[in-house]
């Protein structure tokens with residue numbers, strides 16, 4: 001049996017998405033920037049995809065730009081917005097629990113002479129709004145916050161964040177890393193005072209290699225990648241038409257089937273929570289304010305990486321922290337910022353579910369965890 005419980009890292013492409021994409025490899029493979037019939041055809045489908053994405057997010061198609069991944073979208077926004085403000089304002093604010101795509105870009109900006117401020121989070125991983133209010137000042141040109149955390153699943157009060165930021169300084173712009181929201185919780189930009197947002201198709205049963213960037217009409221932005229002037233002169237490079245078509249279809253499906261999928265994942269997660277608690281696990285994820293698919297748990301006396309390896313031997317795939325950093329033995333920066341006890345943090349594994357997971361998989365997982373625990377108790381190996 002193969003059990004894939006690492007859906008915050010990436011997801012299986014939905015068959016319906018794959019089916020739509022294949023046509024654009026086999027038949028409609030024109031370059032969307034070519035002036036002839038095949039180019040026009042590809043362009044038409046790409047623009048239809050842009051319209052679909054815009055509709056789902058409640059914005060205008062002219063505010064949607066396609067990139068190669070969310071990491072590119074985030075780099076693009078943070079670096080070029082900083083560049084446009086360079087001579088007037090130099091403070092940028094974020095949180096310590098962001099994805100490395102944000103944190104490493106912030107490090108780069110700091111090296112370039114920008115002042116990066118971090119708003120602390122509480123023990124559940126929720127940003128401290130009163131601290132945010134204190135930090136935003138006249139010099140703050142951008143606040144970047146994630147809508148939901150990839151490691152523990154905590155959902156941020158994005159609406160309160162934007163309200164507080166704009167109240168304190170109406171010129172401060174807001175970027176939301178919304179990568180983990182689609183297909184898990186309702187997320188629309190329609191009523192949010194957000195200026196930029198980033199998404200990634202491979203996180204919601206779409207293909208790898210497609211980032212979706214929202215840039216509100218009229219806000220500052222410059223190209224990060226220069227060349228042929230695609231994406232209205234702001235992101236050069238021939239667009240990934242099959243990927244873009246797939247991304248739009250995946251987003252449409254994710255939103256149409258959200259309530260059913262969320263209920264299903266929540267049900268499986270509840271079963272996992274009670275099963276794991278019976279085995280002595282410590283639940284890290286703040287269940288009531290988190291993504292329904294995410295569960296960060298820790299067992300005393302077993303390293304998360306050891307448990308991950310043993311589970312992998314049974315064909316069960318979980319992660320110890322985010323996929324980009326899980327080969328790194330250092331403690332998770334997210335758990336550290338939440339003030340999680342070192343022993344608990346060392347034992348943490350992340351289970352992240354999707355619509356395809358089943359009760360049988362949960363039962364198999366719980367059975368194998370129990371076997372591993374009793375084996376370790378018997379042998380006394382692998383203890384910290």
Ligand SMILES: Cc1ncc(COP(=O)(O)O)c(C=O)c1O
Pocket residue numbers: 008009068069070071072099101146148149150177179180199200201211322323
């Ligand atoms: C919250 C968050 N932001 C950004 C990213 C980066 O996305 P991509 O893989 O599309 O670059 C990820 C992926 O792990 C993520 O979870």
